[in-house]
Amino acid sequence: xxxIIIEANGSTFQYAGTDLFRLFSVGSTGHLTLMEAYIKGFIxxxxxxxxxxxxxxxxxxxxxxxHAGSLDIVxxxxxxxxxxxxxxxxxAGTAGGGGGGGVGGNGYPTGSFTICEGGGGGGGxxxxx
Numbered sequence: 001x002x003x004i005i006i007e008a009n010g011s012t013f014q015y016a017g018t019d020l021f022r023l024f025s026v027g028s029t030g031h032l033t034l035m036e037a038y039i040k041g042f043i044x045x046x047x048x049x050x051x052x053x054x055x056x057x058x059x060x061x062x063x064x065x066x067h068a069g070s071l072d073i074v075x076x077x078x079x080x081x082x083x084x085x086x087x088x089x090x091x092a093g094t095a096g097g098g099g100g101g102g103v104g105g106n107g108y109p110t111g112s113f114t115i116c117e118g119g120g121g122g123g124g125x126x127x128x129x
Contacts, residue, residue: 002030008037008076015041020084022061026069033072039063040079046086059083 015021022044026032046059062081064071 002027003033004030005033005035006037007035010036010038012038012040013042014038020045022063022065024064025061026064026066026071028068030069031071032064032066032069033074034064034076035074036076038077038079039081042081043084044082045084048087059085 013023015023020043023039023042024032024034042063044059044062044065060083062083063078
């Protein structure tokens with residue numbers, strides 16, 4: 001297990017950019033301890049579904065996403081952080097085959113689109129199916 005301890009002593013972590021951005025992501029073997037921090041303005045968005053019929057993905061962990069690891073929060077303030085689910089995209093007249101969006105990846109294939117009858121794979125944590 002990898003442990004990280006951040007003693008912020010009242011420091012501010014603030015995102016002022018225009019792209020969606022997450023402050024921390026804790027993996028399955030990680031442990032994060034965050035102490036006395038002010039965390040503001042971080043927003044994560046789930047991936048969009050495929051134009052061929054995929055649902056939107058989970059928007060998880062606005063400021064901090066924990067994937068099977070662990071997190072300790074000690075005397076912190078969180079303000080204006082959030083998570084938004086991905087968009088389901090379905091065009092009229094399309095025949096199945098679209099993948100659902102992932103945590104941050106889209107469910108549509110790279111390259112040219114091909115209409116197919118089966119279900120496509122979902123987008124991963126980042127990137128496309």
